[in-house]
Amino acid sequence: MFNQPLGYFISFRTYGTWLHGDERGSVDRRHNQFGTPLVSPSNARQGFESQSLRHEPVELTPDGRRVVLDSIREVAHHKAWTLHAADARTNHVHVVIAAPLFPERVMNILKTWATRRLREAGLARQDQRIWSRHGSTIYLFRPENMAEKIRYVNECQ
Template sequence: MAENKGLAEFNKKQLKGSPVTLNARQRIAVGEAIEEVCEYRKWILRAINVRTNHVHILVSIGVESPSKALNSFKAYATRKMREKGFWENNYSPWSNKGSKRYLWNERSIETAANYVENGQGGELPDFD
């Protein structure tokens, strides 16, 4: 897919700081935070893949609002990174958006889980 230079430039102007690249320790902290929010809210975490510049989560949230769930994940992850000393900025490391999709049957859930777990590329480097 060709890069949309106009969209890339718009997104760059929206940044509050330099683009964030999560190192191995930050990725682990983000994963822990996502597991914690799911446990606390009794959501079913079906798949997770924390990458260097984004996170994929497949979760069953019942009747909860997808926007509220996304905000909870971002808040827990930021808090966890701050507690561990991995994020010292006052602003959030996350974008203001995020993909939220409804999956209506087991086949679509299985397909999405496979994508999250196996469709993101290989193991990530540890560049701490």
């Protein structure tokens, strides 16, 4: 039987700002299981990934960060989701949210609304990819885990 989580900790990056081969490590199709090693640092791989970008990496301006946060609040209100915390940085977004959908779907909806609002505000081109593929989705089952992630998003960014 599936226990309904209290919420999700969702993170996603802007396009081109954390490539495979980066010294911080990354996840790809072969390195994506919980508890398994990340993609190893590799200047050659990072260089290849950089050359493969369709356009320049995306960094959110202060106005862009505000638009992204406003869009997250808007979609959460529209869908009657409970938004516990959200923060948009120059190259990534963190959200703690409760919703009756799988977190991957929630993340895709958040990205879609944010992209639409960035384009409407003239902060992104119509042909510009804003977000990297997928992101991180963590199920939060315990109140202390929720509190930890909310504190992280609100105070540690």
